[in-house]
Amino acid sequence: MARWLVILAGGRGERFWPLSRMMHPKQFLSLVGSESMLRTTRERLKPLIDDAHTWVVTGRDYVGKVRENLPLMPTSQILGEPVGRNTAPSIAWAAFEIFALDPEAVITVLPSDHMIRRTDEFRRLVRMAIEQAETHGGFYTFGIVPSHPETGYGYIEQDGEGVSPAIQRVARFVEKPPLEQAEAMVASGGYYWNSGMFVFPAQEFLQAVKVHLPEVYQGLELIQQDPSRLDAVFPRFPQVSVDHGIFEKAHPMYVLPADIGWDDVGTFAALARLLPRNDEKNAARGHAVFVDSENVTAISEGPVVSFIGVKDLVVVATRDAVLILPPERAQDVRQVVQALKEGRHEHLL
Amino acid sequence: MARWLVILAGGRGERFWPLSRMMHPKQFLSLVGSESMLRTTRERLKPLIDDAHTWVVTGRDYVGKVRENLPLMPTSQILGEPVGRNTAPSIAWAAFEIFALDPEAVITVLPSDHMIRRTDEFRRLVRMAIEQAETHGGFYTFGIVPSHPETGYGYIEQDGEGVSPAIQRVARFVEKPPLEQAEAMVASGGYYWNSGMFVFPAQEFLQAVKVHLPEVYQGLELIQQDPSRLDAVFPRFPQVSVDHGIFEKAHPMYVLPADIGWDDVGTFAALARLLPRNDEKNAARGHAVFVDSENVTAISEGPVVSFIGVKDLVVVATRDAVLILPPERAQDVRQVVQALKEGRHEHLL
Numbered sequence: 001m002a003r004w005l006v007i008l009a010g011g012r013g014e015r016f017w018p019l020s021r022m023m024h025p026k027q028f029l030s031l032v033g034s035e036s037m038l039r040t041t042r043e044r045l046k047p048l049i050d051d052a053h054t055w056v057v058t059g060r061d062y063v064g065k066v067r068e069n070l071p072l073m074p075t076s077q078i079l080g081e082p083v084g085r086n087t088a089p090s091i092a093w094a095a096f097e098i099f100a101l102d103p104e105a106v107i108t109v110l111p112s113d114h115m116i117r118r119t120d121e122f123r124r125l126v127r128m129a130i131e132q133a134e135t136h137g138g139f140y141t142f143g144i145v146p147s148h149p150e151t152g153y154g155y156i157e158q159d160g161e162g163v164s165p166a167i168q169r170v171a172r173f174v175e176k177p178p179l180e181q182a183e184a185m186v187a188s189g190g191y192y193w194n195s196g197m198f199v200f201p202a203q204e205f206l207q208a209v210k211v212h213l214p215e216v217y218q219g220l221e222l223i224q225q226d227p228s229r230l231d232a233v234f235p236r237f238p239q240v241s242v243d244h245g246i247f248e249k250a251h252p253m254y255v256l257p258a259d260i261g262w263d264d265v266g267t268f269a270a271l272a273r274l275l276p277r278n279d280e281k282n283a284a285r286g287h288a289v290f291v292d293s294e295n296v297t298a299i300s301e302g303p304v305v306s307f308i309g310v311k312d313l314v315v316v317a318t319r320d321a322v323l324i325l326p327p328e329r330a331q332d333v334r335q336v337v338q339a340l341k342e343g344r345h346e347h348l349l
Numbered sequence: 350m351a352r353w354l355v356i357l358a359g360g361r362g363e364r365f366w367p368l369s370r371m372m373h374p375k376q377f378l379s380l381v382g383s384e385s386m387l388r389t390t391r392e393r394l395k396p397l398i399d400d401a402h403t404w405v406v407t408g409r410d411y412v413g414k415v416r417e418n419l420p421l422m423p424t425s426q427i428l429g430e431p432v433g434r435n436t437a438p439s440i441a442w443a444a445f446e447i448f449a450l451d452p453e454a455v456i457t458v459l460p461s462d463h464m465i466r467r468t469d470e471f472r473r474l475v476r477m478a479i480e481q482a483e484t485h486g487g488f489y490t491f492g493i494v495p496s497h498p499e500t501g502y503g504y505i506e507q508d509g510e511g512v513s514p515a516i517q518r519v520a521r522f523v524e525k526p527p528l529e530q531a532e533a534m535v536a537s538g539g540y541y542w543n544s545g546m547f548v549f550p551a552q553e554f555l556q557a558v559k560v561h562l563p564e565v566y567q568g569l570e571l572i573q574q575d576p577s578r579l580d581a582v583f584p585r586f587p588q589v590s591v592d593h594g595i596f597e598k599a600h601p602m603y604v605l606p607a608d609i610g611w612d613d614v615g616t617f618a619a620l621a622r623l624l625p626r627n628d629e630k631n632a633a634r635g636h637a638v639f640v641d642s643e644n645v646t647a648i649s650e651g652p653v654v655s656f657i658g659v660k661d662l663v664v665v666a667t668r669d670a671v672l673i674l675p676p677e678r679a680q681d682v683r684q685v686v687q688a689l690k691e692g693r694h695e696h697l698l
Contacts, residue, residue, distance in 0.1 A: 289689060289692075303668065303669050304671070305670075306670070306685040307673050308672075308685060309677075309678040309681070313673070317666075317671045320651065320652050320653065321654075324656050324662070325656065325657035326658055326659070329657045332640065332657050335640045336640055339640065340655075343638075345653065
């Protein structure tokens with residue numbers, strides 16, 4: 001019985017255009033700190049799980065990028081999907097591969113593009129979940145203690161019964177809520193943000209896949225028997241998240257409340273919140289000049305960005321693209337990406 | 350007796366950073382239309398004055414640029430100043446050179462960085478001024494009929510007497526006025542914007558230089574006797590504009606009211622006003638994407654500039670510098686240039 005790590009690195013990250021590009025999505029960016037988010041994610045659990053037990057699922061076009069980012073990992077453990085089919089097929093594929101090597105495997109699944117400030121506490125919780133899964137089985141997730149009524153995340157409700165205060169039973173998953181519902185959930189306590197991080201025994205998980213997503217299970221059997229079938233089989237999988245396809249239905253499902261300084265750094269507004277600010281509340285990554293400006297964020301990959309008399313704005317600059325928006329519009333970057341697609345300017349994406 | 354043209358092309362144009370750079374100031378930019386402002390200025394009077402009778406005064410570092418822009422001009426007629434000493438020494442130097450070739454010369458002086466939409470009307474007025482100067486002597490300028498109480502320009506007051514309604518006597522020059530005074534002048538009529546364009550016989554002008562700026566006159570005599578003295582003599586000239594140093598004192602001084610679609614394109618705000626706008630009042634030079642944005646101007650030398658939910662902003666983008674400001678701060682671009690100088694980022698200037 002060994003501990004295995006699966007990192008999901010297939011995101012396309014259009015919300016970070018023009019920093020992210022089709023061939024250089026968010027998980028490969030150094031949004032926070034000096035290393036890529038993928039590498040930081042992997043390093044975070046290095047004391048718990050070694051490279052030989054680490055797998056990455058990504059898009060086929062990104063396999064080379066993953067190798068660059070994680071040069072010490074066995075390259076056979078980087079799974080390149082021919083097309084993206086959301087997280088359930090990704091995790092199921094990795095679980096199949098791992099289970100074939102180690103039927104007793106306990107797997108930890110991490111997205112590759114989140115920030116976690118309190119690494120020690122995070123490792124403590126992961127270790128606790130792994131040990132619990134090893135001894136008692138079951139499915140575990142980490143519930144972020146919500147700091148505000150965020151409408152951009154899914155929530156997890158605990159049901160009050162559990163192994164201990166640290167390991168609560170999950171009552172239900174709640175999809176991204178409207179603001180009123182988010183406020184009520186945060187006020188009530190007992191709700192956590194769904195971090196998309198999971199721990200489970202491979203065997204139990206695959207059993208759940210067999211029951212709840214049988215076409216995925218059968219397809220993965222085919223692929224395992226004959227890997228050349230990947231391109232024929234994988235694209236036929238349904239687009240389904242592991243939350244919706246498996247964990248909403250799997251039992252027993254537990255949540256570990258996690259106060260770990262988590263941030264999904266989901267938009268430029270989130271990134272802006274993480275940057276240190278000067279007395280006028282201006283922040284810069286890269287070279288910026290602020291004249292009579294306030295609450296302005298400059299994120300530059302090269303060009304010097306200068307402001308005169310500007311307020312409440314985020315500016316992202318690269319050598320071939322500049323994006324300007326107030327932080328509250330950070331969710332809408334895809335509208336620009338869409339306009340560039342329609343205008344046949346894919347070379348900029 | 351011949352007609353000569355002197356184009357002043359020595360400006361440094363920091364107000365157009367980052368489009369303009371130390372080595373590429375405004376007169377060499379294609380701010381309006383597809384050709385440089387210098388070349389457009391020269392082409393405008395081509396039907397009146399040929400290349401053999403055209404001179405350009407510029408900074409020594411820009412002589413090569415002027416040759417690139419005006420390849421058909423005799424290169425000996427590009428005067429490169431070792432340092433800038435404002436317009437009086439520039440024009441006086443050119444007048445000295447021209448007078449030596451043609452003591453009967455009538456000279457037309459034009460700044461190289463203004464826009465004139467009504468070229469035919471402009472040429473008609475220049476021809477009128479030249480003919481008047483040829484037959485009666487005197488100093489002539491073109492007074493722009495003011496469209497609003499601009500505080501960024503000097504004004505010229507007519508005194509009601511003149512050769513004809515089209516050629517008025519100048520009562521006085523008014524320096525850049527405060528707003529109240531500008532409003533009163535525009536309301537009263539009889540005041541014009543000082544366009545910095547002049548027509549005069551070389552001989553009369555040099556006589557005025559001898560009287561009003563004797564140290565310039567004597568210095569230019571020295572330079573003409575021995576051109577190797579240029580570097581020793583020219584830097585000692587006073588910094589003085591031709592308006593202040595000569596024309597405020599020269600007689601008889603005339604103004605030709607000129608309704609010629611003139612714009613000095615002095616700032617990014619002025620440039621923004623000249624660009625065509627879409628239904629949301631957005632304008633672009635270069636590639637821009639507007640999402641839910643209004644009254645926004647993008648001026649790009651390359652990068653695509655995208656806006657989401659932005660209002661009343663001007664953005665200027667090059668590959669190595671981006672500038673963001675509301676139009677009413679366009680006068681303050683120098684503050685950024687100054688900050689970059691102080692931060693030792695001269696390579697960006």
